[in-house]
Amino acid sequence: MLAVNRDAAAASLTGLSVGDALGAPYEMQQDPVFALRPGPWRWTDDTEMACTLLQALHRDGEVDQGQLALAFARRWSADRGYGRGARTLLTSIADGVPWRSAAGALFSGRGSAGNGAAMRVAPLGAFFSADPDLAARQAVLSAEVTHRHPEGVAGAVAVALAAAYAAADPSPTGLLRLVLHHLPPSDVRDGIGRATRIAPETDPRAAAAELGNGSHALAQDTVPFALWVAAGHLEDYPKALEACVLAGGDVDTLCAIAGGIVAARTGTGGIPAEWIVAREPLPDWFQSP
Numbered sequence: 001m002l003a004v005n006r007d008a009a010a011a012s013l014t015g016l017s018v019g020d021a022l023g024a025p026y027e028m029q030q031d032p033v034f035a036l037r038p039g040p041w042r043w044t045d046d047t048e049m050a051c052t053l054l055q056a057l058h059r060d061g062e063v064d065q066g067q068l069a070l071a072f073a074r075r076w077s078a079d080r081g082y083g084r085g086a087r088t089l090l091t092s093i094a095d096g097v098p099w100r101s102a103a104g105a106l107f108s109g110r111g112s113a114g115n116g117a118a119m120r121v122a123p124l125g126a127f128f129s130a131d132p133d134l135a136a137r138q139a140v141l142s143a144e145v146t147h148r149h150p151e152g153v154a155g156a157v158a159v160a161l162a163a164a165y166a167a168a169d170p171s172p173t174g175l176l177r178l179v180l181h182h183l184p185p186s187d188v189r190d191g192i193g194r195a196t197r198i199a200p201e202t203d204p205r206a207a208a209a210e211l212g213n214g215s216h217a218l219a220q221d222t223v224p225f226a227l228w229v230a231a232g233h234l235e236d237y238p239k240a241l242e243a244c245v246l247a248g249g250d251v252d253t254l255c256a257i258a259g260g261i262v263a264a265r266t267g268t269g270g271i272p273a274e275w276i277v278a279r280e281p282l283p284d285w286f287q288s289p
Contacts, residue, residue: 002134004061008126008167008264010288013054015263016122017047018271019241019255021279024081026251028215034245039278044081046256049120051286053142057127058287063141069099072145075285081252083217085112089146103148111148115214115222118143118155119253122260125163129264135164136182147219154188155219159257162227166234166265175231191224200232204243214250222250226257237262237270 021041026032052071053063060067073093076082082090085106092102106112121139128135139160143153161179176196183189191211198207207228212221225247233240240262244254263271 002061002128003130004057004127005129005167006058006127007267008129009054009057009123011267012123012126012163012167012260012264013050013282014268014276015237015266015271016050016120016256016260017043017282018275018279019244019257019259020044020046020119020252022241022275023245023251023253023255026245026248028250029248032245032248032251034242036275036278040280041275041278042280043282044252045076045086045116046119046253048075048077048080048283049116050123050256050260051283053120054123054127055286057124063124063138065141065145066099068142069093069145075283083114083116085114086116086146099145103144103146106148111152112146113149113151113219114147114217115152115155115219115250115253117147117152118159118219118223118226119256121156121160122163122257122264125160126167126260126264128160129164129167132161132164132168132178132182135160150184151187151219154183154186155223158183158188158192158223158227159261162230162261163264166230166261169265175234176227179227187220188223191220192227195224195228195231198228204229204246205248208247208249212249213247214253215248217250217253222253223257226254227261229254229258230261233258234262234265235270237266238272 021043073090139157143156211225214222229243240258
């Protein structure tokens with residue numbers, strides 16, 4: 001039986017959800033300044049979908065695409081910031097349209113290249129950290145339910161691999177290259193390749209100007225920067241989130257991705273306790289093992 005890392009997955013979900021909730025008010029602000037606000041911090045669709053995905057892994061031990069699609073469709077909340085494409089897709093699945101047809105029909109049949117599959121997947125990578133190849137394959141399955149475009153899938157695979165390697169305690173300087181080794185050619189891969197050439201001490205705003213900050217809500221515009229942040233701050237969760245906030249753009253998703261990866265390495269002990277308290281509770285239906 002495959003050994004799975006439930007503790008790392010739980011820590012990753014905490015890091016993802018705290019990052020999502022902390023970053024949400026900064027989304028698309030011009031020149032944001034990092035400053036903590038009073039709680040409760042409300043999480044968004046990033047956290048809701050991550051909870052659904054991890055709950056499915058606890059139940060099934062792997063991604064069952066049909067069941068995951070139905071769970072996404074049944075649990076999504078209209079007030080959590082879902083994009084137009086996601087709302088259309090999940091409504092169609094809830095109405096009985098097969099998930100393959102619904103996901104494949106998005107964006108004139110090209111499928112979504114958005115960052116939604118990447119934003120929720122870090123806990124899956126941590127869950128399967130004993131076998132990064134399996135983490136990558138399961139990430140593909142989790143992404144295809146909503147994102148049929150190769151870039152959307154590549155973004156999810158990259159984040160899952162980063163979380164898997166972070167949980168397995170890699171050399172901080174080697175994280176991006178470990179991820180690159182497994183990725184097929186894509187714009188996401190090219191972006192991560194550029195990220196390896198940007199020094200960790202670079203101003204996050206300058207790095208985001210080169211790599212993207214999620215302003216277009218695409219995987220290739222989001223994942224390279226989030227992974228650059230995580231790789232440069234694998235031991236410092238607060239600094240990782242601060243770097244994401246300073247970059248602007250889709251801040252909640254940047255913070256969710258980077259936070260989920262870093263927390264897979266540090267555990268919940270690396271997240272300030274007062275930040276966890278400030279984040280609103282996770283959904284009532286979510287149950288930790």
